[in-house]
Amino acid sequence: xxxxxxxxxxxxxxxxxxKWDLYKTGxxxxxxxxxxxxxxPYPSGAGLSVGHCRNYIPTDVICRKKRMDGHNVxxxxxxxxxxxxxxEYAIKTGMHPAEVTRINTQNYKRQMKxxxxxxxxxxxxxxxxxxxxxxTQYFFLLLFDRKLAYQSDNFQMYCPxxxxxxxxxxxxxxxxxxxxxxxxxxxxxxxxxxxxxxADRLLDELDGLDWPENIKAMQRNWIGRSYGAEVVxxxxxxxxxxxxxxxxxxxxxxxxxxxxxxxAPEHPDLPGxxxxxxxxxxxxxxxxxxxxxxxxxxxxxxxGKTGIFTGAYAVNPFNGEKIPVWTADYxxxxxxxxxxxxxxxxxxxxxxxxxxxxxxxxxxxxxxGAPQGVVEEATVADGELISSGQFTGLSSEESRxxxxxxxxxxxxxxxxxxxxxxxxxxxxxxxxxxxxPIIHCKKCGAVPDxxxxxxxxxxxxxxxxxxxxSPLAACEDWVNTICPECGAPARRETSTxxxxxxxxxxxxxFASPNCTDAPFDxxxxxxWLPVDLYVGGAEHAVMHLIYARFWTKVMxxxxxxxxxxxxxxLKNQGMLISYDHQKMSKSKGNVVTPDEMVVKYGxxxxxxxxxxxxxxxxxxxxxxDGLAGTYRFVKRIWNLFLDTAELEDTGTDExxxxxxxxxxxxxxxxxxxxxxxxxFNTGVAAMMEFLNFLSANRGKAGSVAESWRKxxxxxxxxxxxxxxxxxxxxxxxxxxxxxxxxxxxxxxPVWIEDDLVKDTVEIVVQxxxxxxxxxxxxxxxxxxxxxxxxxNREKIQDYLQGSVPRRVxxxxxxxxxxxx
RNA sequence: GCCGGAGUGGCGGAAUGGCAGACGCGACGGACUCAAAAUCCGUUACCUUUCGAGGUGUGAGGGUUCAAGUCCCUCCUCCGGUACCA
Numbered sequence: 001x002x003x004x005x006x007x008x009x010x011x012x013x014x015x016x017x018x019k020w021d022l023y024k025t026g027x028x029x030x031x032x033x034x035x036x037x038x039x040x041p042y043p044s045g046a047g048l049s050v051g052h053c054r055n056y057i058p059t060d061v062i063c064r065k066k067r068m069d070g071h072n073v074x075x076x077x078x079x080x081x082x083x084x085x086x087x088e089y090a091i092k093t094g095m096h097p098a099e100v101t102r103i104n105t106q107n108y109k110r111q112m113k114x115x116x117x118x119x120x121x122x123x124x125x126x127x128x129x130x131x132x133x134x135x136t137q138y139f140f141l142l143l144f145d146r147k148l149a150y151q152s153d154n155f156q157m158y159c160p161x162x163x164x165x166x167x168x169x170x171x172x173x174x175x176x177x178x179x180x181x182x183x184x185x186x187x188x189x190x191x192x193x194x195x196x197x198x199a200d201r202l203l204d205e206l207d208g209l210d211w212p213e214n215i216k217a218m219q220r221n222w223i224g225r226s227y228g229a230e231v232v233x234x235x236x237x238x239x240x241x242x243x244x245x246x247x248x249x250x251x252x253x254x255x256x257x258x259x260x261x262x263x264a265p266e267h268p269d270l271p272g273x274x275x276x277x278x279x280x281x282x283x284x285x286x287x288x289x290x291x292x293x294x295x296x297x298x299x300x301x302x303x304g305k306t307g308i309f310t311g312a313y314a315v316n317p318f319n320g321e322k323i324p325v326w327t328a329d330y331x332x333x334x335x336x337x338x339x340x341x342x343x344x345x346x347x348x349x350x351x352x353x354x355x356x357x358x359x360x361x362x363x364x365x366x367x368x369g370a371p372q373g374v375v376e377e378a379t380v381a382d383g384e385l386i387s388s389g390q391f392t393g394l395s396s397e398e399s400r401x402x403x404x405x406x407x408x409x410x411x412x413x414x415x416x417x418x419x420x421x422x423x424x425x426x427x428x429x430x431x432x433x434x435x436x437p438i439i440h441c442k443k444c445g446a447v448p449d450x451x452x453x454x455x456x457x458x459x460x461x462x463x464x465x466x467x468x469x470s471p472l473a474a475c476e477d478w479v480n481t482i483c484p485e486c487g488a489p490a491r492r493e494t495s496t497x498x499x500x501x502x503x504x505x506x507x508x509x510f511a512s513p514n515c516t517d518a519p520f521d522x523x524x525x526x527x528w529l530p531v532d533l534y535v536g537g538a539e540h541a542v543m544h545l546i547y548a549r550f551w552t553k554v555m556x557x558x559x560x561x562x563x564x565x566x567x568x569x570l571k572n573q574g575m576l577i578s579y580d581h582q583k584m585s586k587s588k589g590n591v592v593t594p595d596e597m598v599v600k601y602g603x604x605x606x607x608x609x610x611x612x613x614x615x616x617x618x619x620x621x622x623x624x625d626g627l628a629g630t631y632r633f634v635k636r637i638w639n640l641f642l643d644t645a646e647l648e649d650t651g652t653d654e655x656x657x658x659x660x661x662x663x664x665x666x667x668x669x670x671x672x673x674x675x676x677x678x679x680f681n682t683g684v685a686a687m688m689e690f691l692n693f694l695s696a697n698r699g700k701a702g703s704v705a706e707s708w709r710k711x712x713x714x715x716x717x718x719x720x721x722x723x724x725x726x727x728x729x730x731x732x733x734x735x736x737x738x739x740x741x742x743x744x745x746x747x748x749p750v751w752i753e754d755d756l757v758k759d760t761v762e763i764v765v766q767x768x769x770x771x772x773x774x775x776x777x778x779x780x781x782x783x784x785x786x787x788x789x790x791x792n793r794e795k796i797q798d799y800l801q802g803s804v805p806r807r808v809x810x811x812x813x814x815x816x817x818x819x820x
Numbered sequence: 821g822c823c824g825g826a827g828u829g830g831c832g833g834a835a836u837g838g839c840a841g842a843c844g845c846g847a848c849g850g851a852c853u854c855a856a857a858a859u860c861c862g863u864u865a866c867c868u869u870u871c872g873a874g875g876u877g878u879g880a881g882g883g884u885u886c887a888a889g890u891c892c893c894u895c896c897u898c899c900g901g902u903a904c905c906a
Contacts, residue, residue, distance in 0.1 A: 214824045335905045685843035764839050809886050
């Protein structure tokens with residue numbers, strides 16, 4: 001008998017399938033379309049680990065099944081090639097980033113082919129290629145034309161380690177997303193996209209998406225919509241007359257409890273408000289907090305908040321009270337109006353501050369009508385308003401509406417919705433990115449350069465520095481140009497776009513990757529988009545996924561696409577932990593590569609193990625012993641199927657035939673449902689159970705020759721998407737198709753519902769919930785019949801000892817529970 | 821703190837409110853072998869046992885139900901996210 005040799009099978013079938021164009025995007029007008037997308041990777045020098053396989057293998061399995069189900073399938077792959085990593089690697093090695101990218105993508109592609117991830121390589125795209133990035137630039141201009149791109153020289157997040165400015169999303173928690181180092185604030189002129197204009201839609205349209213709850217929650221959290229009110233306090237200053245001091249609050253219902261105001265140290269009106277007597281101290285405080293990073297401020301504040309009195313007093317427009325104005329760095333410059341009214345009775349932070357500096361605490365909210373006392377701690381719950389003038393007696397909820405309206409009609413405030421999300425800082429003073437297609441003209445200002453692509457020029461050195469200058473600035477020939485509008489000498493914008501710009505529309509490019517006169521062919525996009533299934537890691541929850549949704553909505557508004565959400569269904573594969581209980585990483589030296597595993601166990605065993613190791617979304621630890629287990633499974637299939645390839649007809653065993661057909665139907669049903677719902681682990685387990693059953697009954701194969709052959713065929717077709725090589729080989733050896741056919745182009749097997757009907761079923765008999773007996777009854781038996789059989793059992797009679805059951809519960813097909 | 825998710829054998833994990841631990845790994849015993857590997861067969865939650873079986877058991881404690889890993893309440897632990905957002 002033939003020995004199982006995975007290497008031979010891989011070398012035989014891989015080229016054959018390529019010749020047959022197995023993974024080419026379908027275009028049969030009679031079939032429905034299915035677009036499955038993997039997050040396109042940045043091709044790093046480290047190559048793929050088995051962790052990446054948890055993304056690419058399951059999507060490949062889904063696509064193979066979808067093809068067998070009769071869909072046209074689009075499953076493309078491309079490269080997120082622009083960005084920091086390629087540039088850093090290039091600087092380190094002295095190679096050009098384009099060359100680095102070329103080498104790495106080749107390696108990725110080779111590895112993907114090792115485990116036979118079936119992509120349509122005719123549609124491969126590379127975001128650093130001018131044919132691609134000219135359209136990234138096109139979209140920049142679309143945003144610019146729609147007034148959604150602007151320049152500003154506010155404070156930015158800046159990573160001193162990476163020497164790069166970061167968007168808010170990239171610096172969440174004050175930590176650089178790439179190097180995990182602490183970020184600082186720096187003032188540099190930068191380009192922004194006005195994603196805040198889309199905050200409401202980005203939030204509201206999450207609801208309908210088939211996405212993991214945690215990702216949706218993270219986006220909601222990030223957008224952070226809060227309903228509140230702006231109230232204008234007034235301050236009579238020593239030198240600048242009366243100035244208005246708007247504050248933002250979500251608890252206008254507590255305004256009668258406001259006992260002081262606090263301004264962020266960065267507040268522009270702070271110097272004007274401060275009285276001469278306190279000027280020196282306040283200036284010193286501003287300087288001290290300016291020197292701290294946000295993270296340092298937070299850490300320091302845990303030990304106790306700091307702040308200083310300005311000497312000024314603000315008037316609360318609701319009750320005319322004069323309350324002191326302080327500055328403290330627990331109030332943030334970037335949110336709301338950078339000024340708050342402090343209500344120590346009903347806000348924990350204000351309470352802590354009031355206690356430290358001995359400021360008054362006035363209770364104005366009584367939950368359930370009962371004052372809680374606020375000397376020890378703040379009462380943050382809603383309740384009934386007390387000591388609140390004309391609003392006394394209202395509930396927090398109604399008063400928030402009434403008081404905002406009152407403020408509005410009296411001209412000192414209004415209801416206002418605020419968001420946490422900030423505009424997207426998109427420009428980078430980096431070489432390896434898509435140049436921003438803008439020309440700066442002294443007369444015309446920022447003028448779009450519509451002569452695309454604006455090609456990234458070759459430069460001598462692209463090392464970034466702290467100057468805030470792009471390496472492109474040194475390229476005088478390129479920088480100096482003429483204004484497209486007035487023809488006067490002008491200079492090009494030297495910043496490039498962040499990598500996330502490139503990945504904000506790539507899913508559209510795959511529909512028509514070679515389109516030359518537009519970013520995409522609208523007809524093709526209509527055919528394929530939105531993406532039916534998008535799979536990748538959870539790390540892009542508030543970066544790529546929010547940016548891509550934003551661009552899609554802009555395109556919708558521009559009439560370019562007819563959908564507002566790019567990804568209908570999203571799934572995140574779980575992380576793969578290495579054998580040393582740590583995250584796999586090159587620096588820890590614990591990376592397991594598909595290369596070594598394919599050499600040792602073959603692609604089929606690796607693919608099986610990756611989907612069998614546990615639930616798709618779960619974080620799982622790598623176990624080579626587990627892989628050895630799926631390798632044994634493949635060998636057992638091989639041996640059993642060849643062993644029973646030629647059957648000697650020994651006369652029909654009707655009983656076993658029925659049993660076999662039942663097991664087959666059960667397995668087909670289970671595997672079909674499990675693959676469709678990403679429960680590959682239990683699907684594979686069902687196939688293993690079935691194989692165990694076949695193996696235990698191999699001696700009877702000759703007595704059910706016809707069914708056995710059907711079983712073999714269906715089994716191979718069920719397993720084909722997960723283990724493509726061994727199934728293809730056995731399918732041919734067993735003669736289920738000619739040499740020109742493939743098991744992978746077969747129709748997915750169907751189960752026969754009638755075969756699932758059993759003649760007799762086993763029923764558990766419980767007495768007070770404890771199992772005491774098992775009975776076999778005809779499948780269609782009624783509750784009465786089942787009850788009768790159960791009660792007549794000798795064993796049950798013994799337990800009952802003549803007593804009459806009070807109640808008997810019968811669940812047909814499952815159990816009988818006797819309550820004695 | 822807040823948001824999201826999860827707690828089941830030695831391990832990864834299965835279980836439409838209806839037989840807890842499928843399937844796999846590991847371990848143990850056996851067959852084959854001069855021996856080993858490979859392969860095949862068996863055992864494998866815990867306690868008690870007269871070997872028939874009996875009892876206990878899904879993070880803890882309550883509850884609903886004939887019946888709870890699953891539903892409800894209170895709490896604990898872990899993972900992920902976020903955090904002075906007024």
